[in-house]
Amino acid sequence: MTIAQIGIIGGSGLYKMESLKDVEELEVQTPFGSPSDALILGTLGETRVAFLARHGRNHTLLPSELPFRANIYAMKQLGVEYLISASAVGSLKEEAKPLDMVVPDQFIDRTKNRISTFFGEGIVAHITFGEPICKNLASVVADAIATLTEGNASLNLPDVSLHRGGTYVCMEGPAFSTKAESNLYRSWGATVIGMTNLPEAKLAREAEIAYATLALVTDYDCWHPDHDSVTVEMVIGNLHKNAVNAQKVIQETVKRLTENPPASDAHSALKYAILTNLDKAPAATKEKLGLLLNKYL
Numbered sequence: 001m002t003i004a005q006i007g008i009i010g011g012s013g014l015y016k017m018e019s020l021k022d023v024e025e026l027e028v029q030t031p032f033g034s035p036s037d038a039l040i041l042g043t044l045g046e047t048r049v050a051f052l053a054r055h056g057r058n059h060t061l062l063p064s065e066l067p068f069r070a071n072i073y074a075m076k077q078l079g080v081e082y083l084i085s086a087s088a089v090g091s092l093k094e095e096a097k098p099l100d101m102v103v104p105d106q107f108i109d110r111t112k113n114r115i116s117t118f119f120g121e122g123i124v125a126h127i128t129f130g131e132p133i134c135k136n137l138a139s140v141v142a143d144a145i146a147t148l149t150e151g152n153a154s155l156n157l158p159d160v161s162l163h164r165g166g167t168y169v170c171m172e173g174p175a176f177s178t179k180a181e182s183n184l185y186r187s188w189g190a191t192v193i194g195m196t197n198l199p200e201a202k203l204a205r206e207a208e209i210a211y212a213t214l215a216l217v218t219d220y221d222c223w224h225p226d227h228d229s230v231t232v233e234m235v236i237g238n239l240h241k242n243a244v245n246a247q248k249v250i251q252e253t254v255k256r257l258t259e260n261p262p263a264s265d266a267h268s269a270l271k272y273a274i275l276t277n278l279d280k281a282p283a284a285t286k287e288k289l290g291l292l293l294n295k296y297l
């Protein structure tokens with residue numbers, strides 16, 4: 001049963017969606033434990049959506065402590081097919097300035113301590129991850145931003161520029177990068193840096209959920225000669241403005257997704273990914289992963 005087709009994970013600064021109506025709190029349990037917080041069901045425009053505060057509503061979880069599997073599995077349990085992540089990021093490029101929005105299309109993994117698969121315990125799967133973000137969902141997000149930032153019709157976000165595409169470096173944290181690291185990532189051509197989205201994108205794909213990132217720039221990390229190195233104070237200063245902007249973008253994105261839900265490769269990501277003969281796989285694992293595997297059994 002689908003309770004919500006669209007999910008939203010709110011990152012640093014976005015702990016609540018003010019415009020949700022008919023709100024219900026769901027304490028969801030999964031075979032991978034509890035999510036970061038209760039899932040909030042609510043109506044945005046005409047559409048029922050599921051919202052989760054990634055670090056908990058009081059921001060109590062470090063990036064390395066996030067229950068990524070439970071978060072994504074909980075979204076799957078509610079029937080989510082499109083998942084939008086709103087995340088604070090540092091900018092690695094001059095042109096992506098604080099308050100700008102980036103819709104990345106690639107990741108570089110610099111995490112060290114994350115579990116980013118549902119598989120194991122007798123069932124092996126290798127998803128294709130060359131295109132880690134759903135292109136069609138990302139286009140809907142980017143088009144929604146464009147409507148709010150460009151042209152004369154709706155100058156709701158006049159100071160914000162949109163950057164379509166780009167590479168998100170996902171670091172372990174919680175300390176921010178050294179200058180040498182920041183410059184290394186710049187030499188790799190990366191666009192933004194954060195600590196959370198890569199494990200989510202992997203797990204969402206394993207769960208056959210289309211995933212896209214709305215990256216909200218808060219700082220220039222520590223590489224920029226004319227800007228102070230990132231501090232939490234600096235990030236927070238921009239987070240509040242970003243959170244207001246992000247909600248406008250999400251509302252517009254949800255409207256567009258409802259009118260015209262796009263096709264996504266992610267929705268069949270497991271079709272050729274499972275190596276194990278499921279007839280011979282351990283019953284307990286099949287049961288645990290039932291939600292992901294049922295259509296292939």
Ligand SMILES: CSC[C@H]1O[C@H](OP(=O)(O)O)[C@H](O)[C@@H]1O
Pocket residue numbers: 010011012013054055063086087088089173194195196197232235
């Ligand atoms: C508060 S700055 C560092 C923190 O913010 C980002 O979190 P999120 O992706 O959940 O918005 C970054 O990844 C770090 O976790």
Ligand SMILES: Nc1ncnc2[nH]cnc12
Pocket residue numbers: 088089090091171176177193194195218219220221222230235
């Ligand atoms: N500079 C930065 N590095 C890592 N994560 C961030 N989140 C916001 N700014 C960041």
